[in-house]
Amino acid sequence: MAQRTNIHSHNDYKQAVPFWNAFANGAASIEVDLILMNDSLYVAHEQESIDPNRTFQSLYLESIRQSILLGLEHKPYFLLVDIKTKAEPTLRRLVEICGEYRDILYSHQNPDGIKLVISGNRPPAKQYKDYPSYMMFDHQDLTGLGQLDLGKIAMISLPFGNYSKWNGKGRIVEEERQKLIQVIEEVHKVGKPIRFWATPDSKSGWKALHDLGVDYINTDLPYEANKYLSNLNERLVTGETISEIYTPDFSSDGIHSKVDRVILLIGDGTGLAQLHAGMVGNGNHLNIFNLKNIGLVKTQASDDFTTDSAAGGTAIATGRKTHNRGIGQNDTIPYKNITTELAALNFSNGLVSSDNVTGATPAAFYAHQKDRDNINCIGLDLSHSAIDLFIAGGKNDFLRYKNGALDSLVSEGFDIASSMREIGTSKSKRIGYFASNHGLPSVLKGREGYLSQATQQALEFLNQKKKPFFLMVEGAQIDTGGHQNDAKKVVEEVIDFDQAVAVVLEFADKNPGTLVVITADHETGGLTLPQGNISKKQIELEFSTDDHTGIMVPLFAYGPHADEFRGVYENTEIYTKIMAIIMRYHGK
Structure with missing residues (x-):
């Protein structure tokens, strides 16, 4: 029966x-x-x-x-x-x-x-x-x-x-x-x-x-x-998406040699439990967990124990704390962000996200606004930034305010690509691709493979310039799954994020001098994993909140100077560590 x-x-x-x-x-x-x-x-x-x-x-x-x-x-x-x-x-x-x-x-x-x-x-x-x-x-x-x-x-x-x-x-x-x-x-x-x-x-x-x-x-x-x-059946998840496992060669891992490329991956809302759930759903393996240099990052904002993505992203991008909702500044003073600093050292800069390009995390790397909801101003900030490439959603954010934000991108030298696959071979000085007019769908609703493909195209575009570069890649919708207490979305988005990690690790091995840093801006959902079945790729997720939490998040590093990211430290130290390493070899 x-x-x-x-x-x-x-x-x-x-x-x-x-x-x-x-x-x-x-x-x-x-x-x-x-x-x-x-x-x-x-x-x-x-x-x-x-x-x-x-x-x-x-x-x-x-x-x-x-x-x-x-x-x-x-x-x-x-x-x-x-x-x-x-x-x-x-x-x-x-x-x-x-x-x-x-x-x-x-x-x-x-x-x-x-x-x-x-x-x-x-x-x-x-x-x-x-x-x-x-x-x-x-x-x-x-x-x-x-x-x-x-x-x-x-x-x-x-x-x-x-x-x-x-x-x-x-x-x-x-x-x-x-x-x-x-x-x-x-x-x-x-x-x-x-x-x-x-x-x-x-x-x-x-x-x-x-x-x-x-x-x-x-x-x-x-x-x-x-x-x-x-809702047990909804919280009991069996992984479906596959993240193929790439085995790094570790030949430059932790050695103190020149760094010409920095790739920073941010899994929005991703704590250790989210990664563990994705690992079980992916057959007990993730590319992230192949890495050996691991740290723990404190995520508090300047005005609250629990950060939002704006303040969390700003801390990583600028090395300075700000209030929740602040993008690249405090109440009145803009902060110089890492892309501006690196552009002055002849680095190219790129952003890839499964969010809109005006979303809080990518925006923290180019914009300066008191509130993350100032989308009309954030859109205008992009054209005047040090960003040379972006692949993300949200074209409508550059049209709906009728402030000329899209025209400003073009006038400031951005070619707007009509397809993602043309980016890798483009000879444009600056290029952008809107992967959607509004928000991108989740992996469960058809976005599977986007993040890894976008990352690959971005790396090819930046690398063919034959100059140092910085690339930030955000897996944005792990956070969405946490807010929605959607267990399956969390697992599938983590696995999707890990596919991008595999692309980056393989690139790093083929291009010595590449430092890879993988972390999160905060944890979302207060996630615990009461039970699971590894042989069935099945994991039970239980959420304690539909909001962010203040728990520390893990950080994984790979490549030259990766050992310098071990330990427990503030999120602002991610910027400080990256810049200190770059300045050893590219300082004027």
């Missing part, structure tokens, strides 16, 4: 708002303990805790009726009635009370009505058929399943402890897991769903039960369980 994971709200009556909490969180089974006393059915676990105001009618039947009258949709679900007093008299009184609520209960005439599933103290199985159509049973024995009237059995519930002693930490031992699998298969063979009670009530526990194929997952935490399980 097809398996669907449902939440069973165990001990629902203990919730601050019984029924409504389970209902709001999509519980497919809502458990209520009933005690018969003085002809009333009270919601309680034992007589000592009875509250005369907490009756089955007031807490459940009336609430269900109200939900229906209000048109609140949540189906299908049923009430699992755990009877704590003698079965027959309690059921007799339950049937009498339900006579007043036939409008909300299941019948052949009312197929959308609620079913009661009787648990706890029950009559003998042979008597199940004697009870109304809205009344089903929670069977709790595997003996003689084939001889039962299965039509009256809603589920089969069993004590978890009879098969496993697992406490929800780590993993179930294999012997116990096999016992559970055998029991689940036995129940499924007769076409019935299964529930275990007294299970570990945690994310690891819910995930394990889900993976085992348990139909109703027992929990005292319906909100937390629903939040975790409702």
Whole structure:
């Protein structure tokens, strides 16, 4: 039978708002303990805790009726009635009370009505058929399943402890897991769903039960369980895009020789967890993780513990901190950026991004604006910058303000290419290519291979000039995936970014004197990786926020002087280190 994971709200009556909490969180089974006393059915676990105001009618039947009258949709679900007093008299009184609520209960005439599933103290199985159509049973024995009237059995519930002693930490031992699998298969063979009670009530526990194929997952935490399980399939990612692994030769890695080319790759929003997720999705390999010189970068902005891409990009591009949203300056003073500094040393400069060229990260390498949203001014800054090449999206940013930004690019010597493939062989002094009129799509929506191809074209264009150059390559949409809490997008964008890394590493080996630096401006999403399966290229991603975080990000370096990027330091030190290395060989 097809398996669907449902939440069973165990001990629902203990919730601050019984029924409504389970209902709001999509519980497919809502458990209520009933005690018969003085002809009333009270919601309680034992007589000592009875509250005369907490009756089955007031807490459940009336609430269900109200939900229906209000048109609140949540189906299908049923009430699992755990009877704590003698079965027959309690059921007799339950049937009498339900006579007043036939409008909300299941019948052949009312197929959308609620079913009661009787648990706890029950009559003998042979008597199940004697009870109304809205009344089903929670069977709790595997003996003689084939001889039962299965039509009256809603589920089969069993004590978890009879098969496993697992406490929800780590993993179930294999012997116990096999016992559970055998029991689940036995129940499924007769076409019935299964529930275990007294299970570990945690994310690891819910995930394990889900993976085992348990139909109703027992929990005292319906909100937390629903939040975790409702999007588990979206957060459990199997990699599809392939980043072919290039093995560097390391012949110049870390040696102190002349640097004529610097290639800086920025994975926007990419922390260690994002890279690890991409690695698993790519068959447990990434080009980035072949590198040996590794550092950790502090990302704080001048005015906040957590940076945005504008302040983060500015710190890397200028060696100076700024406020969030600032591009290449503080409130009033423009900062000299690395492309301007290098142009004065006869370097060419290029930018490649899967964002618009006016996006915060690329803009930090040429623009000077108080706010990253000053797109009209950022567009004009590009034509007067030290940039000789750009490949990115966002042509409309140079048209929509009717400020002549596109004409300014042309008048300042930019040839605007009509296709990306013509860039590598172009003899133009300056060239730009708009890969889209607006924003570029994600890899999942057709952008696969763009970043590596753009990087290759940019390298060919810059290298054929026979002069030193600086190239910044941004994988922008890893950050987008983090903001959207889109696990699959994060994994696919990391792998796409790694394809560009492979292109750069191969170029560096073929062109000695090339320094490669790979890092991020910040981490996005507060990502953790609770579980995965390397052999299946499968990884579970869990986000703690839809915003940036202040955690340090990794940095990887390759080529001459790569060893100087080891350690823990501020993001401003990336600029400082690069410039110090360049000045040793190109200083005037």
